[in-house]
Amino acid sequence: MPAFLSDVFHCIWQEKTKIIALLLVLVLLTPQSANGQSIDWGAIVAAIKAIGTAIDVVIGTGLQAINSALGRVNQILNIINAFFQNQIYPQAGINRARGVVGVVQGIYNVIRGLVNLNVASATLANPRQLEAVILSRNPGIIGLVPGPYTTVYQPLPAATDAPPAVRDMIDMTDATAQSALKKAIAIDAAADQLMNASDQLWAELGQAAPGTAPMIEAQSAAMLVKAHALTQSAMAELFRIRAIDMANTGAALKFNADHASDTRRDLTNMFVK
Numbered sequence: 001m002p003a004f005l006s007d008v009f010h011c012i013w014q015e016k017t018k019i020i021a022l023l024l025v026l027v028l029l030t031p032q033s034a035n036g037q038s039i040d041w042g043a044i045v046a047a048i049k050a051i052g053t054a055i056d057v058v059i060g061t062g063l064q065a066i067n068s069a070l071g072r073v074n075q076i077l078n079i080i081n082a083f084f085q086n087q088i089y090p091q092a093g094i095n096r097a098r099g100v101v102g103v104v105q106g107i108y109n110v111i112r113g114l115v116n117l118n119v120a121s122a123t124l125a126n127p128r129q130l131e132a133v134i135l136s137r138n139p140g141i142i143g144l145v146p147g148p149y150t151t152v153y154q155p156l157p158a159a160t161d162a163p164p165a166v167r168d169m170i171d172m173t174d175a176t177a178q179s180a181l182k183k184a185i186a187i188d189a190a191a192d193q194l195m196n197a198s199d200q201l202w203a204e205l206g207q208a209a210p211g212t213a214p215m216i217e218a219q220s221a222a223m224l225v226k227a228h229a230l231t232q233s234a235m236a237e238l239f240r241i242r243a244i245d246m247a248n249t250g251a252a253l254k255f256n257a258d259h260a261s262d263t264r265r266d267l268t269n270m271f272v273k
Helices: 003-014 016-029 041-088 091-115 125-134 139-144 146-153 164-207 213-272
Strands: none
Touching: 091 164, 125 146, 125 164, 139 146, 139 164, 146 164, 164 213
16 A cells, blocks of 8 residues: 555544544534424434444554554564674674774784884995985985986996997996886885875774775775785886896806907917917
């Protein structure tokens, strides 16, 4: 039965006495017929009783059926609510999860402190300047790396002081070393941003309602993917450093072979003469 009709029937049932009284008053106030016939009060009373009986039987039965149906609906809703509270989202389990979040947050704070330890070790002025730049965790000063790097590791030899092949190898080595130092600054800065985001996610998880926790978990998963990408970027930089180191080793062997060839040719020419 529609809710509107249910409300109407319920109102009529509650006010049935007043409705019967109103009908009686309307009958009493109705003008008598012109022919002077007397009012048949018995018929009127019988009609009013019939109306009351109809209200009791029809509307009362309908309201009882509606109340019974609503009672069953309430029982079902109570069962569902209890299932969610006791099985899906038990309060005790939620409290334990929040407690675990707090414990893990404490461990994470210790790890963060270890990451931010001051590891600067240079003692002389020029190395300290370079070290301050590469440990700054500030990508805004990456452009300052070449100056102190050249001061500490010396500039590229002039063309008159070294063969072209040697100068090329030195230049490539310096370029790779500076790239690695710059990349390290950028990775440190990115790691700080990820840690800040992790702090916010942990704080939200500690207060999250059961329905919002999956949303925060999705954000955490996305952040984890970014962290893996950052790790891969650092690994690529290590590969580059290792590659240039191997290239330098190969170049040194080639230089030795060329030197041996030149020496052998000079000795041959000397004995020929």
